[in-house]
Amino acid sequence: MDSTQLLKGVLDLAVLAVLRDADGYGYDIVRRLRQAGLDEVGDASVYGTLRRLFQAGSLTTYVLPSEEGPHRKYYALNKAGHSQLELAGKVWRKFADSMNGLLAENGVAA
Amino acid sequence: MTTATTVEIEEYYEAVRLALLDLSDDVRDDLLDDLPDHLAEVAAELAIERPDENGPTLRDRLGDPTEYAAELRAAAGLDPGESAATPRMARLLQSLPSRWHRADASLGRLVRYERLSDLWSALRPGWWILRGYVVAQLVCRLTRSRVEPVPMFGNSRFVGFILTLALMIGSVAVGRVVSQGTRRTRLPSTLISLALGLAGLIIASDLTGNYVLNSSSAASNGSYTSYGTGYTGYSGADPSGITDLYAYDNKGNLLPGVRLYDQQGNPVQLGDPNCNVGQARLNDTTGDGTSAWIYPLCPADRGPFAGGPGAVASTAGPDPTATTSSSATPTISPTTKSTPTTKSTPTTKSTPTTKSTPTPRPTPTPKARSTR
Numbered sequence: 367m368d369s370t371q372l373l374k375g376v377l378d379l380a381v382l383a384v385l386r387d388a389d390g391y392g393y394d395i396v397r398r399l400r401q402a403g404l405d406e407v408g409d410a411s412v413y414g415t416l417r418r419l420f421q422a423g424s425l426t427t428y429v430l431p432s433e434e435g436p437h438r439k440y441y442a443l444n445k446a447g448h449s450q451l452e453l454a455g456k457v458w459r460k461f462a463d464s465m466n467g468l469l470a471e472n473g474v475a476a
Numbered sequence: 477m478t479t480a481t482t483v484e485i486e487e488y489y490e491a492v493r494l495a496l497l498d499l500s501d502d503v504r505d506d507l508l509d510d511l512p513d514h515l516a517e518v519a520a521e522l523a524i525e526r527p528d529e530n531g532p533t534l535r536d537r538l539g540d541p542t543e544y545a546a547e548l549r550a551a552a553g554l555d556p557g558e559s560a561a562t563p564r565m566a567r568l569l570q571s572l573p574s575r576w577h578r579a580d581a582s583l584g585r586l587v588r589y590e591r592l593s594d595l596w597s598a599l600r601p602g603w604w605i606l607r608g609y610v611v612a613q614l615v616c617r618l619t620r621s622r623v624e625p626v627p628m629f630g631n632s633r634f635v636g637f638i639l640t641l642a643l644m645i646g647s648v649a650v651g652r653v654v655s656q657g658t659r660r661t662r663l664p665s666t667l668i669s670l671a672l673g674l675a676g677l678i679i680a681s682d683l684t685g686n687y688v689l690n691s692s693s694a695a696s697n698g699s700y701t702s703y704g705t706g707y708t709g710y711s712g713a714d715p716s717g718i719t720d721l722y723a724y725d726n727k728g729n730l731l732p733g734v735r736l737y738d739q740q741g742n743p744v745q746l747g748d749p750n751c752n753v754g755q756a757r758l759n760d761t762t763g764d765g766t767s768a769w770i771y772p773l774c775p776a777d778r779g780p781f782a783g784g785p786g787a788v789a790s791t792a793g794p795d796p797t798a799t800t801s802s803s804a805t806p807t808i809s810p811t812t813k814s815t816p817t818t819k820s821t822p823t824t825k826s827t828p829t830t831k832s833t834p835t836p837r838p839t840p841t842p843k844a845r846s847t848r
Binding site: 377391392393408409410411412413414415416417418421436438439 | 510513
């Protein structure tokens, strides 16, 4: 199964989770997602998701100068973002538990 | 960051922007806000991964710009239906950049370049030099009525040459400066270059018109009308293959010392003046100061009929028409009428006159009197 399809449904959650650890700018978030094992995450998808979450009021932004030169737009979770992460996280865990249980019953190794 | 990646980033950004053209300006600007930085980051990463030029490109890493735009649009929760609903024309427009890139690469392979635009870049300094030459031609054209291969400033070849050299150098310097500018500053220069290119074509047609076309068309017309004053410096055989001209009167007698002019009073200068061993070129002051040539340029005994039909006619006796027309002078039809040629035995005397009077007096008249 193509994991990019799965990713579509949970990318919001993944981005929110990454931002809970620390604020980040766009490409930094892409890299952190990949480091976390989500290799197939698309750059454009992350940028689009950031924009949508910002529009929905889950993120705040601020600009910091970077060492290399250009200013960078940093994204941070706000209160709404934190509660969205909590809520979506619960949904995912429940969903994942159900799936894992289903697969274990049928003898599929993890 | 190298300029190559800067250009790459610019092109990629532009392609993504084009694919999002159907969105409102606010939404699009918002979507594209992070893109330049993002592209710069990816390019910087690529630069580390590939120190040489042949590594993966932005396109390899991020996919086709239109796909990138579609992904961005979908992830941002914008209606992708909008783009599907864009008219065929708009979609064609959107695909133009990538089509261009593909064509650029495949045409480039034809000439063993990675891209055709690389070849163009390599040719640019050549164009800068040519551009300087065109400007020099335009400036010199203001000072005189004719175009020369090496521009003449007024009547000075030297000033023209120095001017041309200076303008070529200047043009290259300008080209260097402008080519390092931004797209916006390059535009006026591009327009000026286009205009100069056009002017160059006109000058080229002027030049070929003076030096090739006229003579060949004149040769095919059989009339040598279009010889301007520009031929004064020209020597050597005419491209039409004519090396000399021989004029005959209606009796078939060779006329020595003939000067030819066109309808504008310009001397007709055809053939090889170096053949002119014994005869001097007359300075013609009635024209525009250029010398008129005296025909025939070569000594008369080197003429097409070896001594001239006059000599033939005199030996022919009672029926000169048969011999003259059959022997070598089919073109000199007037001789058919020349029954008086029997009387015109003086022509035998007159032929030496060509040799005896090499000083080309503008008057063949004494000879004309002797024949009648």
